[in-house]
Amino acid sequence: MKSTSVCVIGAGGMGKKHIASLSRFGITRISCVDPDKSKLNAIKANATDISCYTNLEKIQLEDIDSFVVATPVNTRMELVKYIGSLQKPIFFEKPFALDIENAIELKEYIADASKCVVGFPRRMSKKLHLLKNAIDQLDKPYVYQSVFAQDFKKYRPDFAQTYYASNSTGGGFLNDGLSHHIDLAMFLNDAPLNNINIMHGNMNLETTEVDDFAHMSFDIGSKSRGFVSGNQFQKPNDDKVTVISAAGTFYFDRIKDTLTFQDNDTHERVISSGGENWELLLDRQIECFLQLVGHNLLDENLCTINQAIECLKIIDCKQSN
Numbered sequence: 001m002k003s004t005s006v007c008v009i010g011a012g013g014m015g016k017k018h019i020a021s022l023s024r025f026g027i028t029r030i031s032c033v034d035p036d037k038s039k040l041n042a043i044k045a046n047a048t049d050i051s052c053y054t055n056l057e058k059i060q061l062e063d064i065d066s067f068v069v070a071t072p073v074n075t076r077m078e079l080v081k082y083i084g085s086l087q088k089p090i091f092f093e094k095p096f097a098l099d100i101e102n103a104i105e106l107k108e109y110i111a112d113a114s115k116c117v118v119g120f121p122r123r124m125s126k127k128l129h130l131l132k133n134a135i136d137q138l139d140k141p142y143v144y145q146s147v148f149a150q151d152f153k154k155y156r157p158d159f160a161q162t163y164y165a166s167n168s169t170g171g172g173f174l175n176d177g178l179s180h181h182i183d184l185a186m187f188l189n190d191a192p193l194n195n196i197n198i199m200h201g202n203m204n205l206e207t208t209e210v211d212d213f214a215h216m217s218f219d220i221g222s223k224s225r226g227f228v229s230g231n232q233f234q235k236p237n238d239d240k241v242t243v244i245s246a247a248g249t250f251y252f253d254r255i256k257d258t259l260t261f262q263d264n265d266t267h268e269r270v271i272s273s274g275g276e277n278w279e280l281l282l283d284r285q286i287e288c289f290l291q292l293v294g295h296n297l298l299d300e301n302l303c304t305i306n307q308a309i310e311c312l313k314i315i316d317c318k319q320s321n
């Protein structure tokens with residue numbers, strides 16, 4: 001496995017993180033492609049043994065066993081037309097595509113979509129697996145709520161110069177932050193989300209044409225109801241899932257790294273606490289991808305192309321501004 005050869009396309013924020021994960025798993029044959037030489041120099045400064053290229057066409061494709069695509073979604077059609085017919089595993093950063101039409105067209109260029117997955121790292125949280133099991137055992141309707149908020153000016157001060165700033169490059173809160181929590185709602189509830197309503201708009205982030213907040217409500221199967229809300233200007237950050245049932249309430253807080261349960265006014269029972277940071281979730285995700293590459297094993301927690309397309313279908317339910 002360690003001798004497998006992985007090509008990371010896109011050496012920006014996420015490309016760098018995936019290279020770090022691959023290195024932690026002892027992968028020594030890593031190549032990296034980015035037209036921006038300054039990004040490649042930054043990769044080289046940390047790992048001199050990574051082969052860097054400004055153009056995918058300079059790579060011998062037969063030497064590559066798998067690809068990690070960490071470029072903005074508007075670049076993917078060109079990339080997939082070039083590598084999609086090779087039938088090699090591809091890990092795509094989320095969201096899979098610009099929108100639903102773009103996703104369906106992209107999939108047509110992928111010869112073996114069963115070997116391709118999309119990165120939604122919350123799916124790798126053991127605490128969320130415990131919550132998923134707990135939801136599975138609820139026999140009465142419940143209310144599912146999740147909130148996600150990030151102070152983008154602080155964590156991505158250059159956002160106005162990145163893909164985030166334009167709808168044409170897949171930017172804005174719906175594709176960026178909300179897509180994580182739409183996927184999570186589908187993953188945790190394991191039932192169709194229907195009757196979707198999305199309120200969205202731009203409230204605070206200046207210099208962009210894109211949405212910076214959204215509230216989404218939906219039905220879960222025939223009994224339960226859900227609500228997902230978020231924005232990218234909030235201080236402090238937020239990343240929570242609450243499941244309210246007649247038997248009691250589960251609280252997952254990714255930032256405090258806790259899963260608790262409470263069925264009275266005073267005492268909170270800790271189900272699981274500590275030990276899971278974002279880096280670990282990214283590592284687990286890459287570890288699962290390497291299992292797919294090396295052993296053709298699709299971990300049930302990885303997001304498939306079809307599931308990622310379902311996520312884009314939900315985003316597509318937004319009402320026009």
Ligand SMILES: NC(=O)c1ccc[n+]([C@@H]2O[C@H](COP(=O)([O-])OP(=O)(O)OC[C@H]3O[C@@H](n4cnc5c(N)ncnc54)[C@H](O)[C@@H]3O)[C@@H](O)[C@H]2O)c1
Pocket residue numbers: 009010011012013014015033034035036039070071072073075093094095119120121162163176
């Ligand atoms: N999983 C997460 O939590 C998470 C977080 C942030 C971003 N993302 C996703 O990751 C993707 C990239 O985001 P980012 O924050 O790393 O962006 P970024 O702007 O930091 O990096 C993107 C890189 O892609 C390069 N690039 C552009 N076109 C290219 C091409 N044709 N070939 C090779 N490289 C090319 C750019 O030069 C840039 O270095 C987006 O789809 C985004 O939605 C995921």
